[in-house]
Amino acid sequence: MLPVFAPTLTPLPNDPDVVIVGAGTAGIAAARHLIAQGARVAVLEARSRVGGRAVTSAIKGHPLDLGAHWLHNGPINPLVRLARERRERLRLAPQERNLFIDGRPGGSLPGALIGRAFAIADRALRNAARQGPDLPAAKALPSLGLYGRQVTKIHGLISGRPFDQVSLHDVPDMDYGDNFFIAGGLGAYIARLASGLPVALNTPVEDIAWSKEGVRITTSAGTLKARAVVVTTPMAVLQQGVIRFSTRLPEALQNAIHCFTQGVYEHVVLHWPGSPFQGADRLSQLIGGHTEPPGLLSRIDGTPFHFFELDQPHAAHLDGRDADAPARFVRRVLSDHFGHRAIRDLSVCAATTWRHDPWSRASWAVVPPGLVSIRDALKAPVDDRLWFASEALSRAQWGTVGGAWEEGTRVAGEVAERLKIDA
Ligand SMILES: Cc1cc2nc3c(=O)[nH]c(=O)nc-3n(C[C@H](O)[C@H](O)[C@H](O)COP(=O)(O)OP(=O)(O)OC[C@H]3O[C@@H](n4cnc5c(N)ncnc54)[C@H](O)[C@@H]3O)c2cc1C
Structure with a gap:
């Protein structure tokens, strides 16, 4: 699907100071900041578009995010601050949820019990992370009562792996109350931020080598030399060896790259005007039935579109099947909860497969229990070149x-x- 916005890009300079591999969010940020400081920059992007795992496409004329959609954690999110500076239209994500039990509105008591279970879980996770060893995060959860299973499942969905495969010390202390959506889609916003940048599309990087003299980057279209290189490709892509480092990476760094696991989070995009969900942009939770979906985002931007989210176990269950399997799965689950008549006007418009996309291979990188130091291990520059x-x-x-x-x-x-030191 084509993105709704394709920024105007500029040609690469002949003698770049810095090559940036990847024109996703990190690559765009790095390019903008380096250019602002006077550096000559060349961005090399494998895909035919910018934005990486953030992309907005038009479905039935409406802009929908097929990757990132929420601007999380408003107070510390630099993209929220930037959106305000640019006078982009932000809307605060509502706190209200839709809750259905066996296909009927759940009422206020179960909603309150789930809210309480989340609060207990958050407190327990924070305390255990502060005081104890780095266990599987699920092990830090006390008994959460009647709806504990749902809480653990939602934590697994937003972590990208079942919660017993996630490092306790890596669970972020997020304030979920302060999330935003952006008018026209988050992917389109990220793409706008790439306007005017020197980016070569359809240019996968194949090899990186460096020495005291500088770096050499080999692509499908030829070789570039520069003084430094910034690699922004996803961890899962690096794990597959898509880029060869013909100068050897330090052992500790290679180990860190290979320790991450693949976070899986996929959208199945529904058009369902007659859905029972109330209110715009609400999380909807379905309890009961044979299969409890980990979560839905309903009536996106006040439209008849919804995301039925797939967590890692549900996505894995669909792997190896035909392309219509996600649609059949979603229809089966929703008719189980609401009945066949309720889904008569439901159509499944798209199902993402970031986990199989050669340029992402995952939705994000997850730290397994006991390995919390691997994020920081990647922060050290290699020979002041990479x-x-x-x-x-x-x-x-x-x-x-x-x-x-x-x-x-x-x-x-x-x-x-x-x-500056080099100059
Ligand atoms: C379905 C889904 C939902 C999500 N929801 C949210 C959300 O609501 N909010 C949120 O904040 N985040 C969300 N995320 C996560 C978010 O999308 C990522 O964390 C973020 O986009 C990562 O940015 P990045 O720059 O690190 O990587 P990427 O965006 O992956 O950018 C890396 C770039 O490198 C390119 N590349 C790869 N290999 C090569 C190569 N060999 N040569 C040249 N280029 C290469 C890729 O094509 C890509 O453009 C979601 C992700 C998914 C998949």
């Missing part, structure tokens, strides 16, 4: 565009300092 920057390096905002932007900016500052 830097990594992506969502995977952010401690406070991993798995988000805010974290990717934060890391792209941080690395740009370090590289700019280095270039």
